[in-house]
Amino acid sequence: MPDITSKLPAAGTSIFAVMSALANQHKAINLAQGFPNFEPPQQLKDLVAQAIQDGHNQYAPMPGLPALREAIANKIQLSYGVRPDPGAEITVTAGATQGLFCAIQAMVRKGDEVILLEPAYDSYLPAVLLAGGIPVSIPLKSPDFRVDWDEVRSRITSRTSLIITNNPHNPVGKVFRSEDMIALKKIVLDHDLLLLSDEVYEHLVFDGLPHLSVLADPDLYSRSMVTFSFGKTFHATGWKTGYIAAPPALSAEFRKVHQFNMFSVHTPSQVALATFMDDPASWGGLNDFYQDKRDYFARHLEGSPFRILPCEGTYFGLLDYSGISEEDDLTFARKYTERCGVALIPISPFYKSAPRDNRTVRVCFAKTEDVLEKAAAQMRIAVY
Numbered sequence: 001m002p003d004i005t006s007k008l009p010a011a012g013t014s015i016f017a018v019m020s021a022l023a024n025q026h027k028a029i030n031l032a033q034g035f036p037n038f039e040p041p042q043q044l045k046d047l048v049a050q051a052i053q054d055g056h057n058q059y060a061p062m063p064g065l066p067a068l069r070e071a072i073a074n075k076i077q078l079s080y081g082v083r084p085d086p087g088a089e090i091t092v093t094a095g096a097t098q099g100l101f102c103a104i105q106a107m108v109r110k111g112d113e114v115i116l117l118e119p120a121y122d123s124y125l126p127a128v129l130l131a132g133g134i135p136v137s138i139p140l141k142s143p144d145f146r147v148d149w150d151e152v153r154s155r156i157t158s159r160t161s162l163i164i165t166n167n168p169h170n171p172v173g174k175v176f177r178s179e180d181m182i183a184l185k186k187i188v189l190d191h192d193l194l195l196l197s198d199e200v201y202e203h204l205v206f207d208g209l210p211h212l213s214v215l216a217d218p219d220l221y222s223r224s225m226v227t228f229s230f231g232k233t234f235h236a237t238g239w240k241t242g243y244i245a246a247p248p249a250l251s252a253e254f255r256k257v258h259q260f261n262m263f264s265v266h267t268p269s270q271v272a273l274a275t276f277m278d279d280p281a282s283w284g285g286l287n288d289f290y291q292d293k294r295d296y297f298a299r300h301l302e303g304s305p306f307r308i309l310p311c312e313g314t315y316f317g318l319l320d321y322s323g324i325s326e327e328d329d330l331t332f333a334r335k336y337t338e339r340c341g342v343a344l345i346p347i348s349p350f351y352k353s354a355p356r357d358n359r360t361v362r363v364c365f366a367k368t369e370d371v372l373e374k375a376a377a378q379m380r381i382a383v384y
């Protein structure tokens with residue numbers, strides 16, 4: 001028998017697939033998996049259909065369609081006041097996940113230490129392990145999940161090569177302030193590190209807070225790769241389209257991996273997105289749209305035994321269930337789905353080794369009001 005020793009022995013079926021399957025089995029309302037239950041804009045759907053009819057059905061150029069990269073550069077300029085070179089600095093990816101994976105393969109060498117701030121989006125860790133990197137997990141600090149930058153600094157060694165950040169943050173909904181950006185920049189520059197900044201929720205920031213993108217800081221950007229997702233911005237997670245911005249030398253290394261991992265991304269979507277993004281209104285208004293959903297759900301959840309934790313961005317919120325149960329979050333989320341008819345996501349899978357005292361679960365509020373209302377009503381009355 002050939003050696004099939006697993007390269008990812010700890011990886012099982014993703015918790016999102018597990019909880020969605022459980023939700024289907026028990027006909028539970030699915031607030032678990034992170035996707036909207038509403039449609040992308042009709043115009044965008046029409047443009048994709050049109051692109052297919054018009055014959056845009058063969059391979060796109062490896063880094064992405066030039067017209068789309070131009071549109072992305074324009075969007076970045078309007079959002080952050082800088083314009084990366086669409087030729088040398090922007091690459092279209094198959095969702096942010098593929099961008100993150102290729103960026104990590106391009107930047108991390110065997111034995112490099114990579115700082116992960118946990119809980120962390122679940123694709124970072126396996127990508128680091130497959131690159132031969134050594135993950136260094138640093139917990140976000142309770143109760144408000146802030147980054148302890150002193151601790152980050154204290155964990156840096158001569159082998160540290162990369163920090164991965166996620167702002168706004170899934171699953172804790174936290175948004176970086178200028179103090180965070182200053183501390184991050186000082187650490188990255190002082191220790192000559194690379195930065196991978198996951199900013200897929202750039203347009204889902206609430207209560208008037210700004211999104212502080214790494215793109216807006218030339219010193220930080222000069223050693224960073226920054227990932228984005230059209231799936232999040234245009235309610236089309238299933239299209240798996242996004243992009244990565246990085247300075248020319250880093251983009252060149254990124255593309256060496258990307259061309260053999262993916263080569264190029266779905267052409268009709270790229271044609272459609274290039275036209276659709278001509279109008280800045282196409283990505284405007286998302287902050288208010290999702291803030292209204294956050295508040296709608298919170299209002300309807302009043303009187304339930306869950307305690308809602310503050311959510312500054314993303315379409316996820318954390319709920320403290322310690323008023324209902326002392327069980328661990330995996331057990332609680334599974335039983336709650338089965339018994340109470342609403343599927344939730346435990347957050348321990350977002351850790352390499354999860355804190356035992358965690359009593360929070362994640363909900364996705366990217367849902368229509370009828371679904372949010374029904375779920376909240378169920379969560380107010382359900383007996384666990």
Ligand SMILES: Cc1ncc(COP(=O)(O)O)c(C=O)c1O
Nearest residue numbers: 095096097121170200229231242
């Ligand atoms: C923090 C974070 N990064 C990356 C992704 C992946 O984005 P995409 O669906 O574009 O691959 C997600 C999706 O949930 C996410 O929450």
